[in-house]
Amino acid sequence: MKVIKLANPRGFCAGVDRAIDIVSEAIERFGAPVYVRHEVVHNRKVVNDLKAKGAIFVQELSEIPKGSITIFSAHGVAEQVELDADYRELRYFDATCPLVSKVHKEVVRFAQSGKDIIMVGHENHPEVEGTLGRFPLNSLGKMYLVEDVDQAKSINVNQPENLCLVTQTTLSVSDTEEIIEELKKRFPLMQEPKSEDICYATQNRQDAVKQLALESEAIIVVGSENSSNSNRLKELAEKSGSISYLIDDPDQIKLEMLHNISSLGITAGASAPEELVQLIVKKCMTFGYENLEELDGLKENIFFKLPVELR
Ligand code: SF4
Numbered sequence: 684m685k686v687i688k689l690a691n692p693r694g695f696c697a698g699v700d701r702a703i704d705i706v707s708e709a710i711e712r713f714g715a716p717v718y719v720r721h722e723v724v725h726n727r728k729v730v731n732d733l734k735a736k737g738a739i740f741v742q743e744l745s746e747i748p749k750g751s752i753t754i755f756s757a758h759g760v761a762e763q764v765e766l767d768a769d770y771r772e773l774r775y776f777d778a779t780c781p782l783v784s785k786v787h788k789e790v791v792r793f794a795q796s797g798k799d800i801i802m803v804g805h806e807n808h809p810e811v812e813g814t815l816g817r818f819p820l821n822s823l824g825k826m827y828l829v830e831d832v833d834q835a836k837s838i839n840v841n842q843p844e845n846l847c848l849v850t851q852t853t854l855s856v857s858d859t860e861e862i863i864e865e866l867k868k869r870f871p872l873m874q875e876p877k878s879e880d881i882c883y884a885t886q887n888r889q890d891a892v893k894q895l896a897l898e899s900e901a902i903i904v905v906g907s908e909n910s911s912n913s914n915r916l917k918e919l920a921e922k923s924g925s926i927s928y929l930i931d932d933p934d935q936i937k938l939e940m941l942h943n944i945s946s947l948g949i950t951a952g953a954s955a956p957e958e959l960v961q962l963i964v965k966k967c968m969t970f971g972y973e974n975l976e977e978l979d980g981l982k983e984n985i986f987f988k989l990p991v992e993l994r
Pocket residue numbers: 696697698699757780781782783852853882883884885912953
């Protein structure tokens with residue numbers, strides 16, 4: 684019998700829920716349009732649904748008329764973006780996930796004590812741009828980005844004895860482990876954050892996909908191509924030996940992809956809505972799957988409050 688198994692937990696995390704609520708609530712209170720700098724979360728459906736409600740997504744603040752209501756995305760922004768928003772007299776609400784803000788605070792604290800900082804993350808990802816942009820220009824130290832083990836092996840820093848580490852929140856735990864081990868070998872005095880920067884939702888979804896991979900011949904990760912945490916789930920599923928697809932539209936699923944797959948796993952990145960998961964399940968059911976099983980998993984009860992003005 685052909686079966687679909689659903690990972691738990693999957694889909695929206697508390698940071699994504701909060702970011703979407705901030706945009707929806709701002710439209711409700713102030714009326715459309717509300718301008719959003721960058722995709723508020725990396726998911727096509729979420730962005731299109733918010734566009735339909737009256738959100739306008741822009742790349743740069745220069746595209747936003749003076750005085751407009753503006754939202755910064757969940758990935759966080761550099762300090763310069765806030766200053767620019769003030770200069771342009773925008774009324775802005777910050778949808779930065781509190782777990783990303785925590786890393787921003789670490790960067791400022793380390794920089795204020797004159798330390799060098801290494802960030803482990805992917806160049807050009809908006810979260811990384813935002814976090815690097817929190818390093819004060821007048822700091823005595825320097826901030827460096829390391830993307831992989833090779834860079835960890837070759838990087839040189841000014842102050843190896845006065846060095847700290849931060850990481851992008853949505854990386855794979857196992858990927859950062861290897862990079863961090865290498866960095867620790869080279870810089871034994873490097874100080875790590877008190878608690879890990881990899882967020883609870885990333886960790887839980889990665890644990891769940893590994894469990895799912897034990898029971899599935901192929902795995903569909905519901906998520907968009909530009910979603911970092913969805914891509915990490917796909918990589919982990921592949922490492923665990925499953926064929927894996929990243930899908931954000933039911934029409935992308937073709938019969939040949941599921942040829943000879945009797946046990947199909949489905950999970951979703953932290954930016955993918957459950958509604959989309961259910962549409963994808965429905966589409967797969969048309970390819971002969973008869974049973975649907977929810978795997979047991981950790982119950983999450985994390986909730987982040989909205990900014991005071993939007994409560
Ligand atoms: S994945 Fe983690 S860091 Fe990113 S928005 Fe969700 S809770 Fe925040």
